[in-house]
Amino acid sequence: MTRSFALTGLLAVLLLMFGLNQQAVAQQQEIEKPDIRVGVDGMACPFCAYGIEKKLKNIDSIEKLYVNIKEGTVDLKLKKGATLSEERIREAVKKAGFDTRSIKYLNEAAKPKLNPDRSDELF
Numbered sequence: 001m002t003r004s005f006a007l008t009g010l011l012a013v014l015l016l017m018f019g020l021n022q023q024a025v026a027q028q029q030e031i032e033k034p035d036i037r038v039g040v041d042g043m044a045c046p047f048c049a050y051g052i053e054k055k056l057k058n059i060d061s062i063e064k065l066y067v068n069i070k071e072g073t074v075d076l077k078l079k080k081g082a083t084l085s086e087e088r089i090r091e092a093v094k095k096a097g098f099d100t101r102s103i104k105y106l107n108e109a110a111k112p113k114l115n116p117d118r119s120d121e122l123f
Contacts, residue, residue, distance in 0.1 A: 031066045034075035035110035038089055039101035043072050048098070055096040059088060072101070076110075083112040 040052060049067040052074060056065050061082035066075040078084055090100045105111045 029064075029066065030068075031064055031075045031077045033077075033107070034066070035078045035105070035107040036076040036084060036089070037102075037104045037106055038074045038076065038093065039103075040072050040074060040093055041099040041101045043067075043069060043098060045069065052093060052096045052098060055092040056089075059084065059092060078107075078110050083110055085112050 043049060043052065046069065049069050053065060053067055056062055056074065056076070061078050061084050062076055063079045063082075064077040067073075068075070076084070076089075086103045089103055093100045
């Protein structure tokens with residue numbers, strides 16, 4: 001009897017956690033004018049979205065982000081004057097356990113500029 005009660009309680013907690021996580025993702029606001037749109041392969045559920053969100057939020061130059069599970073994209077809004085390299089984005093997505101399908105700069109000011117004196121150096 002106590003075993004079935006414990007199992008039922010555990011199931012209820014898991015369902016509650018999954019439901020709350022879905023709500024949290026659903027309550028995210030779309031970004032009106034994102035700076036960068038990242039295509040992500042393999043993102044299929046709110047837990048996936050949370051994992052990517054968690055890794056990308058560790059990047060200081062990102063002000064806001066919006067994960068669109070249905071489209072498999074993440075929109076990024078950068079802090080004023082900030083830039084973000086493709087390499088840094090790919091690294092964060094990979095650390096979350098996914099592959100980057102595409103990176104599109106919707107605002108050219110968000111793309112790091114190459115130093116004209118040294119083509120291999122970003123500033």
